[in-house]
Amino acid sequence: MIYPWQAPVFRQLAGERRHLPQALLLHGPQGLGKTEFARHLAQALLCESPLAEGAPCNACPACNWFAAGNHPDFRHLRPESDAAEAEGGEASPRKGSAQIGVDAVRDLAGFTTTSTHRAGLRVVLIEPAEALNVHAANALLKTLEEPRPGSLFLLVSHAPARLPATIRSRCRSVSFHPPQTSEARDWLAQSGVQHPELFLALAGGAPLEAQRLARQDNGQRPEFLRRLADPSQSLVQVSEFVARLPVPEWLGWLQRWAHDLVAQKLAGEARYHVDFQDVAARVAARADLYDLLAWERTLREARRLEHHPLNPRLLAESLLAPLFAMR
Ligand SMILES: [Zn+2]
Structure with missing residues (x-):
């Protein structure tokens, strides 16, 4: 087909x-x-x-x-x-x-x-x-x-x-290019995906990736982002929360979050976590663009390690630390 x-x-x-x-x-x-x-x-x-x-x-x-x-x-x-x-x-x-x-x-x-x-x-x-x-x-x-x-x-x-x-x-x-948003949204809705716009945004416009994300959705992403932005949460607390999730999953969220913060700085608009647009704007306002770019690069390099057996808690701490330093 x-x-x-x-x-x-x-x-x-x-x-x-x-x-x-x-x-x-x-x-x-x-x-x-x-x-x-x-x-x-x-x-x-x-x-x-x-x-x-x-x-x-x-x-x-x-x-x-x-x-x-x-x-x-x-x-x-x-x-x-x-x-x-x-x-x-x-x-x-x-x-x-x-x-x-x-x-x-x-x-x-x-x-x-x-x-x-x-x-x-x-x-x-x-x-x-x-x-x-x-x-x-x-x-x-x-x-x-x-x-x-x-x-x-x-x-x-x-x-x-x-x-x-x-x-x-x-x-x-x-x-091959991502289809028009309306076409992709209609296809996702027909295939039974709830909130197709959100998952389409998270997938950067790729419909099958959006479908995969929707099917694998465990409801933890909003909680993850809330904790990241919550000033009362320490690096250790967030790392403990993150370590219970599969590494490729939270690392994917985190990489998109970094991209969103950079996009907020440069264009005033988040691309992926569109339901956390306001939070991204608030966090980005306090962060330095060059620190964000450096952090984004670190996360990109870390994705190569996502299938390797590392200590998830230490990995989370080391990758989250730059974000906490920008708070
Ligand atoms: Zn035939």
Whole structure:
């Protein structure tokens, strides 16, 4: 399936069917459904009796194989950890490598050089493409340098700048943007999300991320922000409260809070925690812009540590301390 905001780009690419370049780089922020789009496009291109506007029929042998995950002309490369998670494994701690290794790319050689099983196209989906390690990226580059007719590579990336320029230059760039707020809000409301505007703001406009945040919402965020801004709460008290929550969750809130405080300083408006706009204005008024920017940078760097087993209480204290120093 594709999402409503993807319909125009799908129509365009499906319309080019047999004239697509060898590789497409589908890129844009996380939470827009790029991978689902890539899978849908792959299925549509492999479908043996596509419907109007190129949509897959969901009935032919190719569509049935695709749905069952065993279409012989389709390969899906992703990090082992993502595959384990998708197959119902534990999300945390992550199992397997977070990278796509060179062997996975080398295995494609046989796939792209033999004739196709259904006399059509071969499609390789790589996501996220930035997970390719150096050797894997080099191997992929070699493959892209010797185009095979009938092969299409779909690279999905949230961070295309992290891909080698040599690979980027061999792909047609297809960029994904957050949809209009009204479209995203309507979609979220239809999918049963309460307060869609709030979650959409928290997700920076990305509808699937908003949906994820809404589903995972444990009601602790307002309490967290209240405590942060409450002068009677000490650093130790807030850290104790925070340490009971999952690190990626509160660190995500905190990073957005820092961004909001900076945005209040610069533009007089918070972007993410829109329900705490007034509080952000009050806190930002007392803080120094350069201190806030330095703190925001520290939090960004800390996100790399969020899946590592650190003492949550110490992590909270060290990351909250700069904010308390600005009070
Ligand atoms: Zn079909």
